[in-house]
Amino acid sequence: MSKRYVVIMAGGRGERFWPQSRLRRPKHLLPIVGGKPMLVQTVERLDGLVPPENIFIITGREQQDAVASVCSMLPAENIVSEPVGRDTAAAVGLAMVIVKQRDPQASIAMLPADHIIRDRDAFHSVLDTAFQAAESKPVLVTIGISPTEPATGYGYIHRGEEFIEIGGRSVYKVKGFVEKPNIETAKRYLDSGDYLWNAGMFVWTVAAIDKALEENASELHRSLRDLESGLTEGKSLEAVMDEVYPGFDRISIDYAVMEKADNVVVVESEFDWDDVGSWPAVARHFKPDRRKNTVRGAALIEDGSGNIVVSDSKHLVTVCGVNDLIVVHTDDATLICPKDKAQDIKKLVKKIGDDPNWKSHV
């Protein structure tokens, strides 16, 4: 029986792709790129790496039914829902507790739900290296993405000297994690070759992450002990999560552990990767027309270029004399936003959620 587990973090709230994505239908449940929901692509990408019974999904309570419905290839009990979102440190802790119940000797890969990776073989090979590294030494392994441009939208991993070689592939010590840089710093990072994008993919043994949480996030770790005791007493996971989870700190695993621990190593990605975090990023995956407009669904563009228009097959969106605009039409809401303000959509969605008239549209 495999000792390797994968836990997919599917806690997105559907903000950046609003109005197509919603609280109950976030990006990972949409076929943003590719014919299937991003989460389904993520699960199918694991085929041959770990068996379905070793794949868990952590999602929000309001998304559980939708996730279970599209991920019927997994056992229903492997879809775990948080009663409230508590960021990635809590999800990592929850994953640790759940997998530990199955096998205290297990190793776990934590993966995001909604990224694009097309080269499955390379992905499997890199993950295998990461699992081997985690299984051979008590380290926290991250997968670092080799940067292809001076991106300012990602955190970076500062790669140090070689820590170990596995099957001809180097695993490096991590000197540190750095936050999203400005463009000058990002250019320096790219030129140096010593910085990798932090894609939020981690591999560790139950023991290693248990210890790391104990040492670096002691309050969360105590709460996780309560979660474990509840389960040991025979309570259902849902019942004990309802009790304990709301008290968890809301903190990312990067802040809580990765930036503090001194036993972090990194394996370099050798696969294509795109987190498609915005409409402009999505548009890069579709063939534009000769005026560089990207259209999905029914649209007619007169005298405009560089626009991204998303509708359905029946509602005609017409754009006349406008450039570089994002237009997304859905049955009950339409978004209009310049491409270079795509990052403001989150702010807009917050405003909509705060408006008693419109919060149902979030």
Added chain:
Amino acid sequence: MSKRYVVIMAGGRGERFWPQSRLRRPKHLLPIVGGKPMLVQTVERLDGLVPPENIFIITGREQQDAVASVCSMLPAENIVSEPVGRDTAAAVGLAMVIVKQRDPQASIAMLPADHIIRDRDAFHSVLDTAFQAAESKPVLVTIGISPTEPATGYGYIHRGEEFIEIGGRSVYKVKGFVEKPNIETAKRYLDSGDYLWNAGMFVWTVAAIDKALEENASELHRSLRDLESGLTEGKSLEAVMDEVYPGFDRISIDYAVMEKADNVVVVESEFDWDDVGSWPAVARHFKPDRRKNTVRGAALIEDGSGNIVVSDSKHLVTVCGVNDLIVVHTDDATLICPKDKAQDIKKLVKKIGDDPNWKSHV
């Protein structure tokens, strides 16, 4: 029995207010400004000036039912539909023939269907003067709008010397009609005080317009004789129009008659007037928010000013980081267009009508 008739030309094709206006639901059938369809406001504005049985509406065949339904205050037979649109000269000729059947001694005011005039008393008073002028001399009377700005979107009437005084109000000879000027010319016109906007409102007797058509548009006049003979033979108006109308020239009354005739006079408007010919013109009639956005229906604007957003009460249109944009959402189509390109909407609608996939959206 009143010898005065009003014929309202309601032949608009709903292009400039697409997608809210459509071929079957053009501007005059919409409450663009004011709570009632523009055409209903136009009919109600005549209350006290001419009796309902003397008010006719000429509209398109595809709009007849909708017009009859909103104009139930008029006799059903007074709503006349053209089998095909043939511009204003044909409509003027048709009006002449219809009214002549009722009373060859009658006078007729031809009025547009979709303008805003709020000062009903002044409007009645000016029209009364125009009727008196037409009844006292064999002239073609136009109503000229005193310009309030150097508009380049209207044709102008060049006012000459006083022709006659009626009840203390001057009626002037017309020196000529001029086409839409450029901005420099428009400024000169405004400064001179001798130019008035041509709003397409005309008053004449049956005899005067009959003679003017005979002299200036002989081919159309011959076709009108066919129309009259058909009616005299006892054919229905609809049947004879189906026969004759498609052969009519497609020409405006301005080109066909007004610019050629030497017996044209003008009465100056003393009422407010706005033809609200575009979304930006409409927006001027609504109170903007503090960032000068004009919103009708459900909209949320984040970081944007000067926008015009039109939706219904349920579909939320959100605009984020955009200025001076027109956004109009309807059930089956959405328009996005900068305010300064509002005149291109007609072109866009033509393109939609030419597209076999989308012509039903026109």
